[in-house]
Amino acid sequence: MNSLVMQRRVALALLLALTVGGFLILFDGHNPFAAYKVLFFESFLNYWGFSNTLVKASPMLLAGLAVIIPMRAGVFNIGGEGQIYIGGLFGTVFALTAPDLPTVLGVPLIFLAAAIGGALWAAIPAYLKAYRGTNEVIVTLLMNFVAIHIVSYAVAGPLLAEGAPYPYSNEVAEAYRLPIVMPRSDAHAGFVFGLSMALILYFWLRFTPSGFQLDLVGRNARAAAYAGVDQRKTIIRAMLIGGSLAGMAGAIEVIGLKYRLFHLFSDGYGYDGIVVAFLAALNPIVAPLTALFLAGLSAGAGTMQRAIGVDSSVIEVVEGLVVVFVAAALVAPRNSSKPILKNLLIGGLFGRQKHSKKKEA
């Protein structure tokens, strides 16, 4: 599908989700316009609120990119969460064991260690997919739980800080922490890093042969083979890149925000990444915006509850609706530019897919 059409549909899907959410707020006895106003004001226009949004958007953005790149090669990486954990673990171990290095050297090396960790974790499903035909969705998903428990074990055992009342590691040295970009707030440079990654990946996909060929495999694997592209290597490359990106999201959480490795330190950012990716219609350059949007929703929800009295779980419903409507937008019948709204609701959610690929006999 033409990416412009796709982005228009996604925008419409967002609007629909907010509208339905608005009715929920209305049924709850509140003014939806007032609620949304508070929500967006607090997440984007208020200094402290926006810093909070940025803090959440950083790992979401990298996790989103970690879904986009494999997906462009036709591989669905649901393992962002696990890759975040392993990346966080590798980054922390490096930060705690490395000798005194200057920031300019130490921070990039921590990122590198985290990227290697995430990539290693992604290499397992990548190999199984490319050479054994195993479904990557199952493997990446299940490996998330393994990764979470490995980190829980690490911070409760070998990495446990002395005298800690709770499973967490020692603090990383101050030289290894990310700089704060909004004075007096928690907003660290993680989002800037993610933004530069998004730009690099956008240009890589669009302007380099290897990026173009990765995209080719996702669009039409047989045509890619006809063009001499090695599908297996491409799948592995895409997954390794995805794993590195998620791994670095883990490092950002440690050296940007908490300065320690906690057990359960990522609250589902890997899964948020899936929403970020699809909301961006798999375009890396749009991902920063969708990550900000999603982070804003979640950052503003609490404030909205306090100010208006709307239960913050309404926002979780809106997030869910976003996923449903965007999914509907992406599968709605093509070639029908006129009744987009009808397609989204009826064609996408309940309809047959006109161009569904029936298995040809």
Add this chain to the structure above:
Amino acid sequence: MEEFLRVTGVGKTFGAVRALNDVNLLASKGECIAILGENGAGKTTLASVLIGLYQPDSGQIVLDGVQISVTSPAAAIEHGIGMIHQHFSLVGAMTAEENILIGLPREKRGPAARARIRQLCDDFDFTVDFNVPVAKMAVGMKQRVEILKALFRDVSILILDEPTSVLAPTEVAPFLQGVRKLVATGCLVFFISHKLDEIREIADRVMIMRHGRVEGILPVASTPMAQMSALMMGQADADQPTEKPNTKEMRLDTTQAAKALVVSDVSLTTSSGAEILKEVDLTLRAGEILGIAGIDGNGQTELSEVITGLKRQTSGTILLGDKEISGSSIAARIADGIGFVPEDRHAEGLVLSLSVEENFAFRSIGEDKFMSGGMISRRAIGKIAEDAVKAYDIRPSNPKLNASALSGGNQQKIVMAREVARARNLLVVVQPTKGLDVGATQFVQDQIRAVAQSGVGVLYISTELEHVLEISDRVAVMAFGRITGVVNPQNTTLQNIGLLMTASPEEVV
């Protein structure tokens, strides 16, 4: 003539393209109406409107005196309208019966249903093997299963989209026989085709379309073929001389030219032990067109894949000029100047979700001509595509459109243009005219002749025997993975080729 179907003023627009423009049609039961037109004339769009895949922007469809609105293929079936597409909608792992009964409620799938399927087979003399999954059937039998699926749902209007393009020559006559019986039972059959001789044989009337309009609906018996083709091509083209100079006589004698391709003793055995290619030997000289004839599925496709590097032979060697390429990668062979027009342009030759211009570049994106300063140059790609679109008259002429927006003939032109430009030493073409109309077929063949003229060796693989005989300097016939004979098309007989095509493995050892 008793009116059964009336189509009035039907129009359909896609963006700026008027795919259908004020289409009117009256038809009665027990009639076979051929729909003739060039690629992109609106034949398939009209069919899609009738079976509810598209909603018309204007106009009416009246069936048996009642105005109907066909909102989906399921609604079409309820109105008794069915269609057999070029690409079948069958589940390969299921048997014929399972495919025919698919989607029906349980009570309609009982022994009575099975008996009725067999009755239908008897009525129409359809041979169907009920014991094997559809994937194991020959194309002709799959097609019969598709037709049975429609008949079982009591269609009174059946649309056949290029039904014979997928069939082996021997399967065509029995198929047309079946269609005739269908018509005799009172079914209204629409027969979309490019093949005038088949239209002549089967249809009562022919509806000729051009640029989305109906140019005429004429009785077949009293309309000369020349008039049909003139209406189809448009008056401007009809004034052109139809006789072409005999290109073969103008061709150079290539028997002494350098060898472009030497295939020696190449065999291909699958992991399950099936011998797909057996000790194939071929020599192709520069500037020569070597045709490969044979019934579909006798190893021709695999031969093309082994030569272009998509599959690796089990044994044997391949020389491109003097260079051995037996083990080199596809990318290396692309760089060596081997052009390849694969059999399936949708699944292999093109990436439909990419733009036309990207389709010109995707097969060798890293090449200098697409790059600038180490980066892909969108401008260079656009320029190359624009020139090719002009040179090949690809329509619509906007290279930014997705390839999926183009008709089959124009899509094939993209593949041809790209691969002809690449073929410095060798061009391998597989079924290059499949599903193309007369004009596009001529165009593709002219391009192939021109490439050969420039000194490139051409391997022309096709199951359309007339085309192979017409274009080739020599014809190698394949059967059961072997070359069973190489003949000169000027002095051979069809019987001789037929014998070589069906030569059983024992005879040719």
